[in-house]
Amino acid sequence: MNNYELGDIELLSGETLLSAKLAYKTYGALNSDKNNVILLPTFYTGTHKRNEGFFGANRAINPEKHFIISINLFGNGLSTSPSNADKKQRGSKFPTITLWDNIKCQHELLTKNFNIEKIALVTGWSMAGCQSYQWAAQYPDMVEAILPFCASAKTSEHNFVFLEGVKAALCADPIWNNGDYSSPPIEGLKAFGRVYAGWAFSQSFFREKKYKELGFKNVEELLIDWENDHVNNWDANNLLTKLLTWQQNDISTGPIYNNNFTEALNRIKAKAILMPCSHDLYFPPEDNEFEVKHMQNAELRKFDSIWGHCVANPGNDKNFEVALDNAINDLLK
Amino acid sequence: MNNYELGDIELLSGETLLSAKLAYKTYGALNSDKNNVILLPTFYTGTHKRNEGFFGANRAINPEKHFIISINLFGNGLSTSPSNADKKQRGSKFPTITLWDNIKCQHELLTKNFNIEKIALVTGWSMAGCQSYQWAAQYPDMVEAILPFCASAKTSEHNFVFLEGVKAALCADPIWNNGDYSSPPIEGLKAFGRVYAGWAFSQSFFREKKYKELGFKNVEELLIDWENDHVNNWDANNLLTKLLTWQQNDISTGPIYNNNFTEALNRIKAKAILMPCSHDLYFPPEDNEFEVKHMQNAELRKFDSIWGHCVANPGNDKNFEVALDNAINDLLK
Numbered sequence: 001m002n003n004y005e006l007g008d009i010e011l012l013s014g015e016t017l018l019s020a021k022l023a024y025k026t027y028g029a030l031n032s033d034k035n036n037v038i039l040l041p042t043f044y045t046g047t048h049k050r051n052e053g054f055f056g057a058n059r060a061i062n063p064e065k066h067f068i069i070s071i072n073l074f075g076n077g078l079s080t081s082p083s084n085a086d087k088k089q090r091g092s093k094f095p096t097i098t099l100w101d102n103i104k105c106q107h108e109l110l111t112k113n114f115n116i117e118k119i120a121l122v123t124g125w126s127m128a129g130c131q132s133y134q135w136a137a138q139y140p141d142m143v144e145a146i147l148p149f150c151a152s153a154k155t156s157e158h159n160f161v162f163l164e165g166v167k168a169a170l171c172a173d174p175i176w177n178n179g180d181y182s183s184p185p186i187e188g189l190k191a192f193g194r195v196y197a198g199w200a201f202s203q204s205f206f207r208e209k210k211y212k213e214l215g216f217k218n219v220e221e222l223l224i225d226w227e228n229d230h231v232n233n234w235d236a237n238n239l240l241t242k243l244l245t246w247q248q249n250d251i252s253t254g255p256i257y258n259n260n261f262t263e264a265l266n267r268i269k270a271k272a273i274l275m276p277c278s279h280d281l282y283f284p285p286e287d288n289e290f291e292v293k294h295m296q297n298a299e300l301r302k303f304d305s306i307w308g309h310c311v312a313n314p315g316n317d318k319n320f321e322v323a324l325d326n327a328i329n330d331l332l333k
Numbered sequence: 334m335n336n337y338e339l340g341d342i343e344l345l346s347g348e349t350l351l352s353a354k355l356a357y358k359t360y361g362a363l364n365s366d367k368n369n370v371i372l373l374p375t376f377y378t379g380t381h382k383r384n385e386g387f388f389g390a391n392r393a394i395n396p397e398k399h400f401i402i403s404i405n406l407f408g409n410g411l412s413t414s415p416s417n418a419d420k421k422q423r424g425s426k427f428p429t430i431t432l433w434d435n436i437k438c439q440h441e442l443l444t445k446n447f448n449i450e451k452i453a454l455v456t457g458w459s460m461a462g463c464q465s466y467q468w469a470a471q472y473p474d475m476v477e478a479i480l481p482f483c484a485s486a487k488t489s490e491h492n493f494v495f496l497e498g499v500k501a502a503l504c505a506d507p508i509w510n511n512g513d514y515s516s517p518p519i520e521g522l523k524a525f526g527r528v529y530a531g532w533a534f535s536q537s538f539f540r541e542k543k544y545k546e547l548g549f550k551n552v553e554e555l556l557i558d559w560e561n562d563h564v565n566n567w568d569a570n571n572l573l574t575k576l577l578t579w580q581q582n583d584i585s586t587g588p589i590y591n592n593n594f595t596e597a598l599n600r601i602k603a604k605a606i607l608m609p610c611s612h613d614l615y616f617p618p619e620d621n622e623f624e625v626k627h628m629q630n631a632e633l634r635k636f637d638s639i640w641g642h643c644v645a646n647p648g649n650d651k652n653f654e655v656a657l658d659n660a661i662n663d664l665l666k
Contacts, residue, residue, distance in 0.1 A: 157552050158531065158539035164556060165528035169502035172524035191505035195498035195528050198491065203617045206491035219490050223497060281614070284536045 001025050001048065001078065004109045012254055015095035018086040022109055023078035024048065024071040027055070028063035030114065037114075039122040040070040041106070041131035044242055045234065047072055051128075053314020059321075060328035066120070071106050073127065075241035082179070082237035091237050092179025097245050099134040100254045106131075107139055121331055122270075123147040125312040126283070127242070130155075130249045133291075136270040137251035145331040146268075149275040149303075149324060150312050152287045154261055155249040159282045162199055163247050169195045170236060179237050186231055192239065193226035200226075202279035202308035210306065214316070265294035272298035273327045277320075279308040301327060334358050334381065334411065337442045345587055348428035351419040355442050356411035357381065357404040360388070361396035363447065372455040373403040374439070374464035377575055378567065380405055384461075386647020392654075393661035399453070404439050406460065408574035415512070415570035424570050425512025430578050432467040433587045439464075440472060454664060455603075456480040458645040459616070460575070463488075463582045466624075469603040470584035478664040479601075482608040482636075482657060483645050485620045487594055488582040492615045495532055496580050502528045503569060512570050519564055525572065526559035533559075535612035535641035543639065547649070598627035605631035606660045610653075612641040634660055 006020040025048040030037065038061055040051045048070035055061035055068060072079040074097045082094040089095060110116040122132040122143055129151025136143045137153070152159070173188025175181055205211070206219065216222040230239070251257070252264035274292055276285040285302050292300040303323050305311045311320045339353040358381040363370065371394055373384045381403035388394035388401060405412040407430045415427040422428060443449040455465040455476055462484025469476045470486070485492070506521025508514055538544070539552065549555040563572070584590070585597035607625055609618040618635050625633040636656050638644045644653045 156536065156540060157542070158534075158536040161539060161552055161556065162531045164552075165498075165502070165531045168524040168527035169498070169505055172502055172505040172520045174507060174520070187505045187507070191501040191524075194501035198495045198498045198532075201491075203489065203491040203614075204619060206494060207489055207619065209490070219494055219497075223494065281536075286537065286540065 004113055006105050006108060009101065009105060011095055012098045012100045013096045017074075017080060017095055017097065017101070018089055020074075020080045020105065022071055022105055024069060024109065027068040027070070028066050030067040030116070034116055035118060035120060036066045037110075037116050037119045038066045038068050039106070039110070039119050039135070040068060041102070041122070041124050041128040042071065042073045042076055043124060043126040043128040044246065045229070046125075046128065047076055047078055050314070051124075054123075054125075054324075060325035060332070061123075069110065069114075071109065073131075073242060073245070074102055074105075075238050075245065077235060077238050081235070082241050083235040091181075094237060094241055096248075097241065098248050098253060099131055099245060100138065102245070103131060103134045103138050106135070107142075117142065119143050121145045121147065121328065123149070123328065124151070126150050126309065127246055127249075130246070133251050133268070134249075136268040136272070137264045138254075138256065140267055140269045143270040145271045147273050147275065147324075147327055147331055150277050150280050150283045150309050152249070152283055153251045153265060153291050154287075155247055156287050160247050162282050163243050166192050166195045167240060167243055170239070176236055179240070181236065184231070185236050189230040189234065189236060190227040193228075193230035194223050197223055197226040199281050200308065200310045202281065202306045204279065204306035205308055208306060262294045265291055266296065268295050268298075270297070271331055273331060274298060274300050275324065275327060276300075276302055277308060277311045278302055278304040279306050281308055283309060337446055339438050339441060342434065342438060344428055345431045345433045346429045350407075350413060350428055350430065350434070351422055353407075353413045353438065355404055355438055357402060357442065360401040360403070361399050363400040363449070367449055368451060368453060369399045370443075370449050370452045371399045371401045372439070372443070372452050372468070373401060374435070374455070374457050374461040375404065375406045375409055376457060376459040376461040377579065378562070379458075379461065380409055380411055383647070384457075387456075387458075387657075393658035393665070402443065402447075404442065406464075406575060406578070407435055407438075408571050408578065410568060410571050414568070415574055416568040427570065427574055429581075430574065431581050431586060432464055432578060433471065435578070436464060436467045436471050439468070440475075450475065452476050454478045454480065454661065456482070456661065457484070459483050459642065460579055460582075463579070466584050466601070467582075469601040469605070470597045471587070471589065473600055473602045476603040478604045480606050480608065480657075480660055480664055483610050483613050483616045483642050485582070485616055486584045486598060486624050487620075488580055489620050493580050495615050496576055499525050499528045500573060500576055503572070509569055512573070514569065517564070518569050522563040522567065522569060523560040526561075526563035527556050530556055530559040532614050533641065533643045535614065535639045537612065537639035538641055541639060595627045598624055599629065601628050601631075603630070604664055606634050606664060607631060608634050608636055608657065608660060610641060610644045611635055611637040612639050613644075614641055616642060
């Protein structure tokens with residue numbers, strides 16, 4: 001993993017992020033034409049490490065052919081985050097960061113550090129997919145294709161409400177103390193994970209006991225695993241920072257489109273395949289149906305699966321992996 | 334409102350509920366043939382008062398024709414509950430109560446207090462609808478028709494997980510103190526309401542800003558209303574008692590069917606119309622599709638609406654009210 005030092009960054013909110021850095025990792029090599037760049041942003045509880053499940057020597061994205069740049073989201077604990085920021089901005093003092101800010105900084109990394117002018121593909125799951133839309137809207141001349149899966153160009157009001165729920169569960173733990181905790185709010189993190197689990201799969205996933213394919217004997221085992229994942233791997237303020245970024249996701253925010261969402265969609269030049277999951281409870285296909293109507297060169301390719309949002313988590317559904325790789329090949333050919 | 338004193342009740346769990354009482358209210362009069370009885374159990378955050386939105390002089394259930402008995406669920410603060418129980422069983426010391434226990438006690442009220450032998454219809458929304466199935470399975474010779482709407486004969490595993498989420502949000506507040514609180518766990522109750530709101534309607538309800546029809550300018554106003562409803566109207570232990578009853582809902586529990594769910598469905602003699610809402614996130618129609626296949630005399634009549642589970646809350650959707658009344662008339666004719 002490498003760190004790219006950005007210095008002090010002026011944010012869309014008007015605040016400044018001090019001594020900002022992006023943590024990233026590359027795989028493969030840039031070719032002489034510089035036309036084999038594939039950008040993978042990270043998802044909500046992801047890092048570049050978890051992105052490694054989306055590519056490989058036998059996959060559509062192949063480090064033997066492509067120059068893959070995997071960039072960590074601000075707030076994920078590797079790029080600048082409440083847990084590792086300049087002391088003046090640590091914890092509860094961390095500023096509000098939008099996807100606009102993330103993508104502006106990722107753009108600097110690509111152009112200044114790598115002298116890259118074109119990106120063949122930006123793709124990702126969930127909040128990573130949201131970043132692919134943001135890239136295509138913010139830098140329409142630079143992005144040749146996007147493939148957001150289980151994602152949206154603008155966080156829907158229902159998705160916002162779902163996130164308010166998990167946030168409320170975490171913040172009900174007074175150890176959280178408005179972000180000024182001295183030890184982790186463990187009960188709050190557990191509650192966060194337990195509420196989240198109900199949204200991550202579909203009703204039919206549970207009806208058909210698909211969780212057994214993940215190695216859980218019953219739902220309680222699954223719930224405890226979700227609790228532990230949040231307690232062991234995530235800092236509360238980091239989670240809440242990224243949650244706020246997610247809630248504010250809207251490609252038309254900022255100086256170019258001034259909140260004209262359909263205009264922002266329309267100005268995306270990238271060839272796009274939007275791949276929602278039929279049973280995703282918080283990124284339902286209906287939101288992508290609206291998007292595809294207003295994009296220049298986009299196809300809606302809904303994937304039917306009772307896995308819901310977690311269909312795309314590497315290892316969960318082999319059929320999704322095949323469909324994803326086929327779509328990526330279609331965009332890259 | 335009247336109270337029916339049950340004395341000490343032996344529960345399915347083996348525990349005893351001390352000095353139990355059912356709070357109920359009747360409307361209309363029992364006719365001489367005693368064939369005009371309509372039973373309305375109460376839903377999760379309901380009381381007999383909120384059931385009054387389901388009948389009236391111009392409705393299918395009409396107190397001028399029917400003898401309506403509206404019975405409060407154990408745990409709702411009117412019937413025996415953690416908040417009002419015998420001192421030995423108050424608060425965290427309240428025993429586990431199933432729908433089997435509720436219906437056994439409701440049966441005693443009807444047979445011993447009113448000498449009623451036949452019920453023309455048991456109907457209700459959500460957990461009240463669950464009680465209609467329980468009645469028909471537990472006393473198949475007494476119940477002539479049921480109309481559960483947005484309900485199920487057995488709580489699905491996904492529904493169980495959703496309930497674990499709202500419970501975890503409440504219990505993350507240490508004021509709750511494992512049920513031994515001296516003042517209400519307000520932050521926990523707020524979190525409970527905030528998590529719940531995401532499940533109560535559908536994704537499309539929010540997309541189409543239907544909450545404006547409820548008088549809310551934006552989602553935050555809706556969320557605050559849900560917070561306040563729980564803080565102002567509900568005791569935490571009462572909510573958790575009913576939640577556990579809901580999680581354990583399964584008409585095949587108990588001595589008659591010994592957990593043979595399809596057998597229990599098959600032994601229901603009542604004429605039934607099952608009325609799920611197409612967009613209900615926790616009582617999805619798929620669960621009722623299974624049920625109707627195994628019932629002797631049941632029809633599935635799905636109601637299509639983006640209101641989701643709350644389609645049936647009186648006043649929300651006039652079209653649902655019409656469909657409900659038509660179905661009730663079909664069962665009563």
